[in-house]
Amino acid sequence: MMIKPFILREISSINNNIRDAVKNLNDRNLPTAAVKQQFVMTSVNNLALMLSDVMKQMEANMNMPSSKSGSSSCNKPGGKGKKMSMKSMRGMQEQINKQMQGLKKEMESMKNGQQKPGSSGQKGMSEQLAKLAAQQEALRNEMSKYADQLNEEGTKDGGSMSDMMKKMEETQKDLVNKKIVQETLNRQQEILTKMLESEKAEMKRGEEEKRQSTEAKNPPISNPFSNFKYNSIKTAATDLLKTVQPSYNYYYKNKINSYFLKFE
Numbered sequence: 001m002m003i004k005p006f007i008l009r010e011i012s013s014i015n016n017n018i019r020d021a022v023k024n025l026n027d028r029n030l031p032t033a034a035v036k037q038q039f040v041m042t043s044v045n046n047l048a049l050m051l052s053d054v055m056k057q058m059e060a061n062m063n064m065p066s067s068k069s070g071s072s073s074c075n076k077p078g079g080k081g082k083k084m085s086m087k088s089m090r091g092m093q094e095q096i097n098k099q100m101q102g103l104k105k106e107m108e109s110m111k112n113g114q115q116k117p118g119s120s121g122q123k124g125m126s127e128q129l130a131k132l133a134a135q136q137e138a139l140r141n142e143m144s145k146y147a148d149q150l151n152e153e154g155t156k157d158g159g160s161m162s163d164m165m166k167k168m169e170e171t172q173k174d175l176v177n178k179k180i181v182q183e184t185l186n187r188q189q190e191i192l193t194k195m196l197e198s199e200k201a202e203m204k205r206g207e208e209e210k211r212q213s214t215e216a217k218n219p220p221i222s223n224p225f226s227n228f229k230y231n232s233i234k235t236a237a238t239d240l241l242k243t244v245q246p247s248y249n250y251y252y253k254n255k256i257n258s259y260f261l262k263f264e
Helices: 004-026 030-063 086-111 121-152 160-176 182-212 224-243 250-263
Strands: none
Touching (some): 086 121, 086 182, 121 160, 160 182
8 A cells, every 4th residue: 555656656657658659659759759768767667666675675574583573663665755855856957957058069060060070960869858858857756756745844945846847847848849949058057046045945954953953951050069059058948947936926927838838
Protein backbone atom coordinates (compact mmCIF):
# COMPACT_ATOMS: atom_id res chain seq x y z
CA MET A 1 0.00 0.00 0.00
CA MET A 2 2.88 2.40 0.69
CA ILE A 3 4.43 2.07 -2.77
CA LYS A 4 1.15 1.80 -4.69
CA PRO A 5 0.69 5.55 -5.45
CA PHE A 6 4.27 5.89 -6.68
CA ILE A 7 4.03 2.85 -8.95
CA LEU A 8 0.66 3.85 -10.40
CA ARG A 9 1.90 7.40 -11.10
CA GLU A 10 5.02 6.20 -12.93
CA ILE A 11 3.17 3.50 -14.89
CA SER A 12 0.58 6.07 -15.97
CA SER A 13 3.40 8.35 -17.13
CA ILE A 14 5.00 5.47 -19.05
CA ASN A 15 1.75 4.57 -20.81
CA ASN A 16 0.93 8.16 -21.74
CA ASN A 17 4.41 8.90 -23.10
CA ILE A 18 4.56 5.63 -25.06
CA ARG A 19 1.22 6.47 -26.67
CA ASP A 20 2.44 9.98 -27.54
CA ALA A 21 5.73 8.60 -28.87
CA VAL A 22 3.95 6.16 -31.20
CA LYS A 23 1.64 8.91 -32.46
CA ASN A 24 4.57 11.24 -33.20
CA LEU A 25 6.48 8.45 -34.93
CA ASN A 26 3.49 7.83 -37.18
CA ASP A 27 3.37 11.56 -37.92
CA ARG A 28 7.13 11.58 -38.75
CA ASN A 29 7.72 13.99 -35.86
CA LEU A 30 10.96 12.39 -34.71
CA PRO A 31 12.27 15.04 -32.24
CA THR A 32 9.04 15.04 -30.21
CA ALA A 33 8.91 11.24 -30.34
CA ALA A 34 12.47 11.11 -29.00
CA VAL A 35 11.52 13.40 -26.11
CA LYS A 36 8.54 11.22 -25.22
CA GLN A 37 10.73 8.12 -25.34
CA GLN A 38 13.19 9.82 -23.00
CA PHE A 39 10.32 10.53 -20.59
CA VAL A 40 9.45 6.83 -20.71
CA MET A 41 13.02 5.92 -19.78
CA THR A 42 12.97 8.43 -16.91
CA SER A 43 9.86 6.81 -15.41
CA VAL A 44 11.28 3.32 -15.94
CA ASN A 45 14.50 4.34 -14.19
CA ASN A 46 12.50 5.81 -11.30
CA LEU A 47 10.63 2.53 -10.89
CA ALA A 48 13.83 0.47 -11.12
CA LEU A 49 15.58 2.56 -8.46
CA MET A 50 12.59 2.45 -6.14
CA LEU A 51 12.15 -1.33 -6.45
CA SER A 52 15.88 -1.85 -5.94
CA ASP A 53 15.74 0.18 -2.73
CA VAL A 54 12.72 -1.81 -1.56
CA MET A 55 14.53 -5.10 -2.16
CA LYS A 56 17.61 -3.93 -0.26
CA GLN A 57 15.46 -2.74 2.62
CA MET A 58 13.55 -6.03 2.78
CA GLU A 59 16.80 -8.02 2.79
CA ALA A 60 18.18 -5.80 5.56
CA ASN A 61 15.03 -6.32 7.64
CA MET A 62 15.19 -10.10 7.12
CA ASN A 63 18.83 -10.18 8.29
CA MET A 64 18.06 -8.06 11.36
CA PRO A 65 18.12 -9.96 14.71
CA SER A 66 14.68 -10.97 15.98
CA SER A 67 15.23 -9.16 19.30
CA LYS A 68 15.25 -5.85 17.46
CA SER A 69 12.39 -6.61 15.15
CA GLY A 70 9.80 -5.13 17.47
CA SER A 71 11.56 -1.81 17.83
CA SER A 72 12.99 -1.45 14.34
CA SER A 73 11.56 1.14 12.01
CA CYS A 74 11.94 1.71 8.31
CA ASN A 75 11.30 4.48 5.87
CA LYS A 76 8.37 4.20 3.54
CA PRO A 77 9.63 2.54 0.36
CA GLY A 78 8.60 4.26 -2.78
CA GLY A 79 7.36 7.24 -0.85
CA LYS A 80 8.65 10.70 -1.24
CA GLY A 81 11.55 10.11 1.12
CA LYS A 82 13.90 12.94 1.78
CA LYS A 83 13.34 15.73 -0.66
CA MET A 84 16.19 16.95 -2.82
CA SER A 85 17.68 20.17 -1.51
CA MET A 86 17.15 23.40 -3.40
CA LYS A 87 20.93 23.77 -3.66
CA SER A 88 21.17 20.46 -5.59
CA MET A 89 18.31 21.40 -7.89
CA ARG A 90 19.88 24.80 -8.54
CA GLY A 91 23.13 23.06 -9.56
CA MET A 92 21.22 20.85 -12.00
CA GLN A 93 19.47 23.89 -13.46
CA GLU A 94 22.78 25.69 -13.94
CA GLN A 95 24.10 22.74 -15.95
CA ILE A 96 20.99 22.72 -18.14
CA ASN A 97 21.32 26.46 -18.74
CA LYS A 98 24.99 26.14 -19.74
CA GLN A 99 24.17 23.40 -22.23
CA MET A 100 21.35 25.49 -23.67
CA GLN A 101 23.67 28.46 -24.16
CA GLY A 102 26.13 26.23 -26.01
CA LEU A 103 23.39 24.77 -28.20
CA LYS A 104 22.07 28.24 -29.00
CA LYS A 105 25.48 29.30 -30.32
CA GLU A 106 25.75 26.10 -32.33
CA MET A 107 22.27 26.59 -33.81
CA GLU A 108 23.16 30.14 -34.84
CA SER A 109 26.34 28.89 -36.50
CA MET A 110 24.40 26.25 -38.43
CA LYS A 111 21.83 28.84 -39.46
CA ASN A 112 24.56 31.17 -40.78
CA GLY A 113 26.37 28.35 -42.56
CA GLN A 114 29.32 28.56 -40.19
CA GLN A 115 29.06 25.06 -38.77
CA LYS A 116 32.36 23.90 -37.28
CA PRO A 117 34.00 20.68 -38.53
CA GLY A 118 33.08 17.69 -36.42
CA SER A 119 29.92 19.30 -35.02
CA SER A 120 26.86 17.17 -34.35
CA GLY A 121 24.71 18.33 -37.28
CA GLN A 122 20.91 18.41 -37.46
CA LYS A 123 20.41 14.87 -36.14
CA GLY A 124 22.81 15.32 -33.26
CA MET A 125 21.24 18.68 -32.46
CA SER A 126 17.79 17.11 -32.25
CA GLU A 127 19.10 14.43 -29.90
CA GLN A 128 20.74 16.98 -27.64
CA LEU A 129 17.60 19.10 -27.51
CA ALA A 130 15.52 16.04 -26.68
CA LYS A 131 17.95 15.09 -23.91
CA LEU A 132 17.82 18.59 -22.43
CA ALA A 133 14.02 18.55 -22.52
CA ALA A 134 14.03 15.26 -20.63
CA GLN A 135 16.45 16.67 -18.05
CA GLN A 136 14.25 19.72 -17.55
CA GLU A 137 11.21 17.45 -17.15
CA ALA A 138 12.99 15.36 -14.51
CA LEU A 139 14.01 18.50 -12.62
CA ARG A 140 10.45 19.83 -12.78
CA ASN A 141 9.23 16.56 -11.25
CA GLU A 142 11.71 16.94 -8.40
CA MET A 143 10.52 20.50 -7.91
CA SER A 144 6.94 19.24 -7.69
CA LYS A 145 7.90 16.74 -4.98
CA TYR A 146 9.76 19.48 -3.11
CA ALA A 147 6.70 21.76 -3.24
CA ASP A 148 4.41 18.95 -2.03
CA GLN A 149 6.59 18.28 1.00
CA LEU A 150 6.75 21.98 1.83
CA ASN A 151 2.95 22.05 1.82
CA GLU A 152 2.83 19.00 4.10
CA GLU A 153 5.22 20.74 6.51
CA GLY A 154 3.01 23.84 6.49
CA THR A 155 5.67 26.00 4.83
CA LYS A 156 4.40 28.58 2.34
CA ASP A 157 6.53 29.55 -0.65
CA GLY A 158 4.42 32.42 -1.92
CA GLY A 159 3.75 30.70 -5.25
CA SER A 160 7.41 30.75 -6.32
CA MET A 161 7.49 26.95 -6.83
CA SER A 162 4.49 26.94 -9.16
CA ASP A 163 5.96 29.87 -11.09
CA MET A 164 9.29 28.06 -11.53
CA MET A 165 7.57 24.86 -12.66
CA LYS A 166 5.49 26.81 -15.16
CA LYS A 167 8.61 28.43 -16.62
CA MET A 168 10.32 25.02 -16.80
CA GLU A 169 7.36 23.65 -18.75
CA GLU A 170 7.61 26.55 -21.21
CA THR A 171 11.31 25.76 -21.66
CA GLN A 172 10.47 22.12 -22.40
CA LYS A 173 8.11 23.23 -25.17
CA ASP A 174 10.82 25.45 -26.64
CA LEU A 175 13.32 22.60 -26.62
CA VAL A 176 10.85 20.19 -28.25
CA ASN A 177 10.19 22.78 -30.96
CA LYS A 178 13.98 23.30 -31.43
CA LYS A 179 13.65 26.87 -30.28
CA ILE A 180 16.34 28.46 -28.11
CA VAL A 181 16.10 32.24 -28.29
CA GLN A 182 17.18 35.00 -25.93
CA GLU A 183 13.75 34.97 -24.33
CA THR A 184 14.30 31.31 -23.45
CA LEU A 185 17.67 32.04 -21.84
CA ASN A 186 16.20 34.99 -19.92
CA ARG A 187 13.48 32.74 -18.60
CA GLN A 188 16.08 30.21 -17.49
CA GLN A 189 17.95 32.95 -15.64
CA GLU A 190 14.72 33.94 -13.88
CA ILE A 191 14.32 30.34 -12.75
CA LEU A 192 17.85 30.36 -11.33
CA THR A 193 17.20 33.62 -9.49
CA LYS A 194 14.06 32.24 -7.86
CA MET A 195 15.92 29.03 -6.98
CA LEU A 196 18.60 31.07 -5.24
CA GLU A 197 15.93 32.90 -3.23
CA SER A 198 14.31 29.59 -2.25
CA GLU A 199 17.72 28.20 -1.31
CA LYS A 200 18.32 31.13 1.05
CA ALA A 201 14.86 30.60 2.58
CA GLU A 202 15.67 26.90 3.02
CA MET A 203 18.92 27.75 4.84
CA LYS A 204 17.08 30.26 7.03
CA ARG A 205 14.50 27.63 8.02
CA GLY A 206 17.31 25.25 8.95
CA GLU A 207 18.97 27.90 11.13
CA GLU A 208 15.67 28.68 12.88
CA GLU A 209 15.10 24.99 13.66
CA LYS A 210 18.62 24.70 15.04
CA ARG A 211 18.19 27.84 17.16
CA GLN A 212 14.86 26.63 18.56
CA SER A 213 16.42 23.36 19.66
CA THR A 214 18.87 25.18 21.96
CA GLU A 215 16.54 27.75 23.52
CA ALA A 216 15.78 25.71 26.67
CA LYS A 217 19.29 25.97 28.14
CA ASN A 218 19.43 27.44 31.66
CA PRO A 219 21.86 30.32 32.22
CA PRO A 220 24.77 29.35 34.51
CA ILE A 221 24.84 30.78 38.05
CA SER A 222 28.04 32.71 38.66
CA ASN A 223 28.31 31.61 42.33
CA PRO A 224 25.77 28.89 43.18
CA PHE A 225 27.13 28.37 46.71
CA SER A 226 26.25 31.95 47.70
CA ASN A 227 22.74 31.40 46.38
CA PHE A 228 22.33 28.22 48.44
CA LYS A 229 23.73 29.98 51.53
CA TYR A 230 21.26 32.83 51.17
CA ASN A 231 18.33 30.41 50.86
CA SER A 232 19.41 28.49 53.97
CA ILE A 233 19.72 31.73 56.02
CA LYS A 234 16.30 32.89 54.83
CA THR A 235 14.69 29.56 55.71
CA ALA A 236 16.27 29.56 59.19
CA ALA A 237 15.02 33.10 59.90
CA THR A 238 11.51 32.18 58.78
CA ASP A 239 11.44 29.08 60.98
CA LEU A 240 12.61 31.15 63.96
CA LEU A 241 9.84 33.72 63.47
CA LYS A 242 7.26 30.97 63.21
CA THR A 243 8.39 29.07 66.32
CA VAL A 244 9.03 32.02 68.66
CA GLN A 245 5.82 33.97 68.33
CA PRO A 246 4.87 36.46 71.09
CA SER A 247 1.43 36.32 72.62
CA TYR A 248 -0.51 38.25 70.03
CA ASN A 249 -4.28 38.29 69.94
CA TYR A 250 -6.29 36.37 67.36
CA TYR A 251 -6.37 39.23 64.80
CA TYR A 252 -2.59 39.65 64.64
CA LYS A 253 -1.97 35.89 64.62
CA ASN A 254 -4.09 35.62 61.48
CA LYS A 255 -2.16 38.50 59.89
CA ILE A 256 1.16 36.80 60.68
CA ASN A 257 -0.02 33.44 59.29
CA SER A 258 -1.27 35.06 56.08
CA TYR A 259 2.09 36.86 55.74
CA PHE A 260 4.03 33.61 56.00
CA LEU A 261 1.73 31.93 53.45
CA LYS A 262 2.40 34.73 50.97
CA PHE A 263 6.11 34.72 51.80
CA GLU A 264 6.43 30.98 51.09
